[in-house]
Structure formats: structure tokens, C-alpha cells
Amino acid sequence: MKLLIITQKVDRNDPILGFFHRWIIEFAKHADRISVICLEQGEYDLPKNVAVYSLGKELRERSDLKNPGPRSVLEEQLQKVRYVFNFYRLIWRERKNYDVVFVHMNPVYIVLGGALWRMWKKKISLWYTHKSVDLKLRIAEKFVHTIFTASKESFRLKSEKVCVTGHGIDVERFMPVEKKENKIFRIITVGRVSPVKDYETLINAVETLSQKNVSVFVEVVGGADTPKQKKYLDRIKGAVKEKDLENIFSFIGPIPNKDLLQYLQGADVFVNMSHTGSLDKAVLEAIASEVPVVTCNEAVADILGKYKSVLMFPKGDPKSFAEKINFVRNLDVQQKKEMVRNLRDVVVKKHNIGKLITNITEILK
Numbered sequence: 362m363k364l365l366i367i368t369q370k371v372d373r374n375d376p377i378l379g380f381f382h383r384w385i386i387e388f389a390k391h392a393d394r395i396s397v398i399c400l401e402q403g404e405y406d407l408p409k410n411v412a413v414y415s416l417g418k419e420l421r422e423r424s425d426l427k428n429p430g431p432r433s434v435l436e437e438q439l440q441k442v443r444y445v446f447n448f449y450r451l452i453w454r455e456r457k458n459y460d461v462v463f464v465h466m467n468p469v470y471i472v473l474g475g476a477l478w479r480m481w482k483k484k485i486s487l488w489y490t491h492k493s494v495d496l497k498l499r500i501a502e503k504f505v506h507t508i509f510t511a512s513k514e515s516f517r518l519k520s521e522k523v524c525v526t527g528h529g530i531d532v533e534r535f536m537p538v539e540k541k542e543n544k545i546f547r548i549i550t551v552g553r554v555s556p557v558k559d560y561e562t563l564i565n566a567v568e569t570l571s572q573k574n575v576s577v578f579v580e581v582v583g584g585a586d587t588p589k590q591k592k593y594l595d596r597i598k599g600a601v602k603e604k605d606l607e608n609i610f611s612f613i614g615p616i617p618n619k620d621l622l623q624y625l626q627g628a629d630v631f632v633n634m635s636h637t638g639s640l641d642k643a644v645l646e647a648i649a650s651e652v653p654v655v656t657c658n659e660a661v662a663d664i665l666g667k668y669k670s671v672l673m674f675p676k677g678d679p680k681s682f683a684e685k686i687n688f689v690r691n692l693d694v695q696q697k698k699e700m701v702r703n704l705r706d707v708v709v710k711k712h713n714i715g716k717l718i719t720n721i722t723e724i725l726k
Contacts, residue, residue, distance in 0.1 A: 362393060362722065363392065363394045363461070366396070367467065367470045373617070374403060374404050376583070376617055377615070377618075383714060388463075392410065393410065395412070396414065397413045402415040416444045416448055452478075461725045468500070486506060486509060507725070508520060510523060511527060512525060527717055528642055528712040529712070529717035530642070531713075536650065546578070548628065550634070552582075552641065555590045560581070562676075564604065564606065566686065567683075570687065582613045583614070594612075621646065626650060628647075629652075637658070651701035655682070655686055656672065657682075664711075
């Protein structure tokens, strides 16, 4: 199999997309040759049968460092035209080097290239895990042969082309360790800081715990990329200050995915307030690390199984959220060990990266 992978970024140090570096390594075990087209490239170390080509966003960012300041609307539009031109140039130049296309999370590339790939008789696939259904996704669905997704909740457009595969978690890296008991109960949450992640409910739950003299410490791992997200981050930091919780919250900022494990292993509970409705990769990484998870995300319910009644809270309900956190805090050692080991087994069996990529490539072949 000769494979074309299209993704947003190839950079093993990226805090959001760094995990995909490992995906490419796994794909390389099943393909004779892989061409990767990305919008932006950073640091990578990939097998010899993998070639990486960038549309050039990293060049624009280097230029911005030399010439800071806002760009005009015309400059922004010209940059987008360059990206599209480079995209068509690369899929044409590489057309004899791939027979299968795998697009990761960006249906716009199928909108742009789908007709050509169909004409060239390429097999087209899309990986998509998000509740959003827009026009780009609807058009892409018409061109693709297969749509891969992590769970039934992770793809909301009705289609006979959908194949639910589970997620791809590096269970050999996200491993449990013997932990010393923390003096203060440590809570961690990971992901982009955006309104859909509902940090207000976490702040209010922690305030409730604090009022009951329950000692906790919260680490928020993740960055704010867009102006809207940055404004939201300022707002939640303001709420923390207003409620006099500044000594309880630590905003770590973005970190490379490869460095996340040390933060997870130091935590007593992982919390997820997401309203996205899709299966959050960070939740599975926490479970693989044998960290208990408290969440309101319905996509996690099947994984939690018999534990969902004690680990899930209604969306936007800080009182119930605080009760679930306190439940985990009060678990005895044996109960906690049994629970986290059972949950890790689910991730290992259904969501490990080796099994995921093997299943995908068997379907693509």
C-alpha cells in the first residue's frame, strides 16, 4: 500500500497535535511508502519510507517573527491562495506515489481534492471526531469511501460510510506508576481552554469543595490559541481571582503531548467538563495512566461502564461535580486500584494505537 496522509501539523513537540507523530510511525509499519502533506511542519523523526511535505505555514510564522504586526486582509487571502496552490501542486506531483488517501480531521482537503482523487481512482478516507457538522463535512462525505471515528458519538452526520474504530492511545507510554500519596488532593484537566470545555463548572465545584474545607489543588494544562479562547482564558482567570481561589489553581499552559505523562502520574483525579460530545483523547490517556476520571461527556459513558454512575455528573452541575470528585478522594486504596485497572483494561483492548492503525490499514487495503 502506498499512502497519502494529510494532517494539520507534523511536530512531535506540538501540545495538541504532537500525538499524530506516533500515528505516522504506526502507519509506516503497514505501508510501502507514505507521503505526508501538512499545513505546518516542525520537529519529527520518522521511518525511511515516510516523506513529509509542508504547505508552508511555518515559513509564514518565521516571517511574522522577523516582521511583527498585523497583516492586511489582502496578505491573509494571498497566503491562503499559496496554501491551496501548494496543496494541488503536491497531490499532483505525488500522484504516482500513493493509491490511498487518509485525511486527518480536516474535511476541507477532501472538498479541494476529492474530485481529482476520484478521477485518479484513489481510495479516500477521513478520520473525524467532533460533533460539528458543517457544509465542508457534508461535501467531503460524498467523496470519501470510508469515514473513521473513535465512537458513535464522535461523528454526528448520518452515513453508511462510517466505521467506528476506537481511539489511538499509546498505551505503552501512558502507563501507571506507583505513586506516593499527595498531601493535597491533586486535580488535573487537559485540553484547549475554550468555552465548550466549561471551566466555570470546575471553578464553582472547587469553590464548593473549598467551602467544605476539602483541600485540593488544580492544574489546568492547555493553551488558548484564538482571540476568542484567549479572552475566555482571561475570563476564567478573573473568576478564579474573584472567588479567592488563586492559591488552588495553577494554569500550566500548553505542553508537548510527549511530556503530558508526568503531569498525569502526579494527579489524583482527571476531570473533563467538555460539551463537545466526542471522545476526548486526553481522557483516554488519563485512564491508560490509571488516573480516575470524572466527566460529564456522554461519549465516555461506555468506557466507564459500571463506574459511570459514580464518575459522571450532569453538564453544568458544580454541586454534583464536587460530589463525584469527593467520591474519588474518599475511595480506599484497594477500591481505587481495582477501578483504575479495570478502566485501563478497556482502553488497552479497545483504544490502543497499534490495534487502531492495524484495523484502519486493513480496511484501506
